[in-house]
Amino acid sequence: xxxxxxxxxxxxxxxxxxxxxxxxxxxxxxxxxxxxxxxxxxxxxxxxxxxxxxxxxxxxxxxxxxxxxxxxxxxxxxxxxxxxxxxxxxxxxxxxxxxxxxxxxxxxxxxxxxxxxxxxx
Numbered sequence: 485x486x487x488x489x490x491x492x493x494x495x496x497x498x499x500x501x502x503x504x505x506x507x508x509x510x511x512x513x514x515x516x517x518x519x520x521x522x523x524x525x526x527x528x529x530x531x532x533x534x535x536x537x538x539x540x541x542x543x544x545x546x547x548x549x550x551x552x553x554x555x556x557x558x559x560x561x562x563x564x565x566x567x568x569x570x571x572x573x574x575x576x577x578x579x580x581x582x583x584x585x586x587x588x589x590x591x592x593x594x595x596x597x598x599x600x601x602x603x604x605x
Contacts, residue, residue: 544564
């Protein structure tokens, strides 16, 4: 469970445009993540030193995880931490009255579309 100090650190890390864009990119990349170079290329070719700085800030805040694969470093979204931030914001939502949270829960429903060519059941 995320406490207020951890939430503040995470939101501070996300308050910078490129870091927010990186996290959103990694969320869409899935659990396997992306190599640092590909992230930099997706961020309009940001320099490796600039990317290293931003990725380190996100990793320190617990929003991304890094793993080495050979000579490459892959980064992925820290889904439990991101979910923890949402939980932190919504924790006291209903105050014992679950119906109060219904609009928030409905807003959080995944709006994922099936891949092209996939069939809906």
